[in-house]
Amino acid sequence: MTAASVSNFVLRAHLVWWDDDPFFTGQSVRRSLEDGALACASDGRIAWVGEASALPTEFADWPVVDRRDGMVLPGFVDAHLHFPQTAIIGAYGTDLLAWLETHTFPEESRFGDCAHAETIAAIFADELLAVGVTSACVFSTIHPVALKALAAAFNQRGMGLLSGKTAMDRNAIPALQDSPQSAYDDAKALLLDLQPRYERFGYVVTPRFAITSTEAQLELCGALHAEFPETRMQTHINESAREIATIKELFPADESYLAVYDRFGLVTDRSLFAHGIHSTPAELERMADAGAAVVHCPTSNTFLGSGLFNPGANREAGVAIGLGCDIGGGTAFSPFVTMQEAYKVARFSDQSLTADETFYWHTLGNARVMKTDAEAGSFAAGKWADFVVLESGADNPVAKLRMQRVQSVTDQLFAWQFFAPKVETWTRGVQRT
Template structure:
């Protein structure tokens, strides 16, 4: 049992998803959230509800009161590259030139732990400033980039997942794994060192099919079979030039996705970024095994890659959630990402455009993303049992927001105003494990 001395109350408006599988939010204007540190050391939510109903059940509860603000789940980012923090906003003609001219040269520097540490600290501050409390991150090909990231996340008590990038061909010196067997041993060593430590998780991370030999991909698949509770992350079907390249390199595969499937890298807890040019067979296969699409709309718009097909994905039962994809993505802000996702859905790949509901957009970046990451009931929501990571929204953070949000008549209008007009100024506080994060706002 949890000792009552560890209980803490948080009084403000509340926004959460009563059924985490459904994108239907509940809003309480004057609510109470009760948290406590449990025997395993994790701070979890104990109760949620209207203040008038819940407060009498917790006499002498210390309460932090934020009148006029709203507590909401911390955002979950399904795909982001921490080593690309400093190449965000770099111009290029498309994905492959962008990788060649910006990403690869920059990532070479992450063999130096001191450099990796400086970028990691900035990156995590930036996530917290934007209200992102859980993320699935790429590191680089250097094991040091994983060690530094994990140590920093552990110090901050964050729930983060990352992995050493696997790339043993078609990559420049300084990033290419020159010894495929060694790269796989390094992956196993990092899994044993970090996976499941505190709130950390490991992801087996081929960069994308063209930069891994068949031997490396199949070796990664064998590791995935050996460690069924680790994640798998990579890219698939993002760009037409990339897809043509994959078909030349893997002529035996039915599709780009099939390359990973044949290697044993398609299963539950596998998260594939973009998924723009999948066909219905691919989507059904991902749904069948419980794999996830990380929808990356700002990156896809910026690099001109294409549009995620929400209609076809829903028809196939494909799980998905939102991702910033920094540095191809153009913002750490979940509000910018949600707004871009709305814009992408209106295009809908040649079909009549669909209009994603504001609650659905929010769900894709919180409870829906958590479920897609196989962390439903742990993060991305405010239900009892969830870990105490949340953000505190100020819907009057700017003059325009204040003017617009005070005139909204429905929850959908209120949420949509924040999605369209919001940025990091909306995040009044970020709370991780029941502690307000001091990030120099």
């Protein structure tokens, strides 16, 4: 039985989720109910969660969806990726700026065509669902039709979306440039249109990065972010050495990359800064003071040779960390690949991320940095019924050997990062894959 054929239902399964960051509060924040029950109401939200033996009588007559052969986690949340780069994953490149000029900008210029944008948006959303991602903070392009296509695709599938029109008015091909005023006007119109229309859509002010925005455009981005307090802000920072050198040439009066954004009101508790590989101690301190977050994107950082993120330095400074697959510089949509690579990258800083830490980042941690944790990222009454059913695959003999040696939930989760399980994805209480 699936939720597509019923209204209210009770999911029976081994439920696992995190109530807080295990790095700071310990493994006890992981909830593991071997015989758990998740009551999902017809409005797509969780009505109750707990031990099956304690299921309230008001849910006793609801149909049961039995997934006790698998482990059920909250739907994965991705905090940074680019939907218009879906077709250029694995495109040969050198460094970040060369890759943008050679592959990204020409590809993104195609998204003024509505039919093309709708086609890619559907493929993009379906691929995310296939790997268990149920909500995400996504980059679009400068084209309003592209954002509209993306928002419609996510809404059709019951997914949560944070996104916005990308602002770029210099240092890109002419077909991919707007102006300060058009960026503001388009963004405001899209915000006022899409937020009321789609229940799970939130607008994100999106200057691509300071290299492709003039001071006039950054000023209007900051004005929009202040005018609408519910908006988030996403951009890139301190990703590569040549990028940072270019920032110094374009903004010689600013003491740091972050200071450029700060000058225009873009460093707030609703700001998500992708990468932050080369952030200075002063920048980390300012981000922490503001409550801004950094989004670690390990597969794109290694693919482009941008550098190795240090989670410990950010944690010590008090900066919240999220995880992103960063398609298409990133090389895989899968959260399991992203978590695996985050573990490997941390080892270069003599740090070992536990499975609790990486799975927390890819669920509640990402929801927190995206300010969607009231509705996603864990299991609690009132949140959306987004979840994934995970089962170890029987087709891979090596994976089967590894799983035979699993001794605990911790061991199971860690192994899945390297031997990804079968994934069944549900959003708003409806089975999607």
